[in-house]
Amino acid sequence: MSIRGKAYIVGAYEHPLRVAPHHSLAQLHAEVAKGALADAGLSKNDVDAYFSAGDAPGMGVISMADYMGLKLSWMDSTETGGSSYVTHVGHAAAAIATGKCHVALITLAGRPRAEGMQTGTGVRPYFLSAPETGFENVFGITVVGMYAMAARRHMHEYGTTSAQLAAIKVTAAAHAMHNPNAMVRKLLTVEDVLASPLVSDPLHLMDCCVISDGGGALVVVSEAVKKSLRREGVKILGHGEAPKHLMGGRVDLTYTGARFSGPRAFAEARVTPQDIDYASIYDSFTITVLETIEDLGFCPRGQGGPFVAEGNLRAPHGKLPWNTDGGGLCNNHPANRGGMTKVIEAVRQVRGEAHPAVQVKDCQLALAHGTGGSIGTRMGSATVILGKENA
Amino acid sequence: MNEPVATLPAPMPEINPETKPFWEACAQGRLLLKRCEECGELHYYPRAICPFCMSAATTWFESKGQGSIYTFTITRRAGGDYARATPFVLAYVTLDEGPTMLTNIVTNNPEALAIGQRVAVVFHAAGEGAALPRFAPA
Numbered sequence: 001m002s003i004r005g006k007a008y009i010v011g012a013y014e015h016p017l018r019v020a021p022h023h024s025l026a027q028l029h030a031e032v033a034k035g036a037l038a039d040a041g042l043s044k045n046d047v048d049a050y051f052s053a054g055d056a057p058g059m060g061v062i063s064m065a066d067y068m069g070l071k072l073s074w075m076d077s078t079e080t081g082g083s084s085y086v087t088h089v090g091h092a093a094a095a096i097a098t099g100k101c102h103v104a105l106i107t108l109a110g111r112p113r114a115e116g117m118q119t120g121t122g123v124r125p126y127f128l129s130a131p132e133t134g135f136e137n138v139f140g141i142t143v144v145g146m147y148a149m150a151a152r153r154h155m156h157e158y159g160t161t162s163a164q165l166a167a168i169k170v171t172a173a174a175h176a177m178h179n180p181n182a183m184v185r186k187l188l189t190v191e192d193v194l195a196s197p198l199v200s201d202p203l204h205l206m207d208c209c210v211i212s213d214g215g216g217a218l219v220v221v222s223e224a225v226k227k228s229l230r231r232e233g234v235k236i237l238g239h240g241e242a243p244k245h246l247m248g249g250r251v252d253l254t255y256t257g258a259r260f261s262g263p264r265a266f267a268e269a270r271v272t273p274q275d276i277d278y279a280s281i282y283d284s285f286t287i288t289v290l291e292t293i294e295d296l297g298f299c300p301r302g303q304g305g306p307f308v309a310e311g312n313l314r315a316p317h318g319k320l321p322w323n324t325d326g327g328g329l330c331n332n333h334p335a336n337r338g339g340m341t342k343v344i345e346a347v348r349q350v351r352g353e354a355h356p357a358v359q360v361k362d363c364q365l366a367l368a369h370g371t372g373g374s375i376g377t378r379m380g381s382a383t384v385i386l387g388k389e390n391a
Numbered sequence: 392m393n394e395p396v397a398t399l400p401a402p403m404p405e406i407n408p409e410t411k412p413f414w415e416a417c418a419q420g421r422l423l424l425k426r427c428e429e430c431g432e433l434h435y436y437p438r439a440i441c442p443f444c445m446s447a448a449t450t451w452f453e454s455k456g457q458g459s460i461y462t463f464t465i466t467r468r469a470g471g472d473y474a475r476a477t478p479f480v481l482a483y484v485t486l487d488e489g490p491t492m493l494t495n496i497v498t499n500n501p502e503a504l505a506i507g508q509r510v511a512v513v514f515h516a517a518g519e520g521a522a523l524p525r526f527a528p529a
Contacts, residue, residue, distance in 0.1 A: 153462040249434050253483075
């Protein structure tokens with residue numbers, strides 16, 4: 001049993017706002033839902049499955065089903081932080097493959113910027129009253145601090161440098177120049193990144209993603225529904241997911257859960273990393289990208305630094321064109337969760353609708369990967385592989 | 392470069408029935424770990440149920456409180472109580488008994504720290520019935 005080829009993404013929408021002081025959270029979710037359904041050529045009454053995660057207000061799926069007036073036969077509130085929406089794509093395909101639903105809607109939205117959040121200061125509310133809380137929060141953990149410790153250990157074991165990490169931001173900025181909605185629209189150099197203030201060493205301010213409001217939504221449908229639509233479908237070929245954590249104190253911060261989710265997705269899709277034309281890879285921080293590239297098999301373990309510094313991530317001609325919307329590092333990281341926008345840009349690439357300057361020619365196969373939680377403690381990882389209708 | 396080091400805050404940890412003995416021991420200057428009597432593995436943070444074999448036969452024992460730095464960061468921006476304590480050092484320390492734990496390194500010279508450096512536990516009182524286990528260069 002496999003989801004390979006059983007479901008298609010037919011609608012994708014990214015909210016154009018990056019700061020939304022005059023919206024409610026529910027309103028943002030509904031606006032992105034409306035946008036994705038319009039993109040698909042479907043209406044609200046066609047939706048029979050709804051997926052949302054911890055960013056949805058109130059009782060999540062239930063509150064938003066009430067707000068939007070949805071009638072559903074399938075509900076999924078899987079919460080794995082920023083990777084949730086990549087996971088949801090896999091779960092939607094599985095539910096469709098087993099006939100539980102036919103039109104699945106996935107939404108993400110948030111307004112941390114309107115609420116005044118600042119880089120380096122956040123301890124997320126969902127860390128409270130977790131079993132680990134007493135052993136972590138008391139030491140002044142921050143999101144950046146935990147990723148910084150992963151970066152330092154990777155540097156120690158493999159010789160990775162701050163300049164190599166900076167090259168990732170430089171590439172994201174170059175791509176974001178072509179995205180009118182991107183938050184960072186300025187060409188950056190490695191020197192610019194290294195000259196930005198250290199937030200938690202070795203990570204500088206520019207090693208961090210932006211903080212933005214907004215959101216995004218996807219519509220996943222069965223083959224029968226897809227055939228009734230004018231839009232070309234983006235075929236879901238494979239999916240994998242896994243948690244990765246501290247293993248009872250056997251801590252290794254040099255790799256992510258992508259080491260487990262990636263091979264599952266590739267096996268189901270029956271392709272290899274060398275077959276991938278475009279990759280959206282979660283970029284909460286530069287180190288997130290570097291470790292994930294290794295874990296997904298795009299370069300040998302420990303070689304992520306040289307791989308990114310050689311310009312392999314640059315679109316459209318690099319070996320692995322990556323995050324062509326500017327990613328979370330420069331475009332958008334709505335609700336502090338980047339999984340949704342990763343899938344949306346992968347859909348644009350397969351459809352041939354990315355900006356012409358960064359569109360990969362004849363993009364047959366795309367990968368989207370999400371990391372939720374922290375690579376410095378515990379995370380949910382999810383990988384999906386997407387392709388053209390004939391893939 | 393030496394930077395002035397503010398006194399680290401010592402907030403009261405969130406304590407539950409499963410972890411109360413750990414924090415009480417810290418208040419007495421002892422670092423406790425858990426050992427599984429069925430599979431023999433040690434783990435951290437301490438749990439009633441072994442994360443390796445799910446046995447409920449886990450018992451407390453005292454760590455020697457010595458280890459080495461697995462990784463660390465000098466945190467220059469933080470929130471809450473720690474916002475005024477920057478720069479401070481967040482670290483993972485691998486205890487000589489095996490498990491690696493999240494903690495702070497207490498030092499006046501954070502720039503001189505290195506992965507692999509030897510450290511020993513110190514305790515900072517955090518109110519009634521608890522103290523925070525931190526580490527200082529040995």
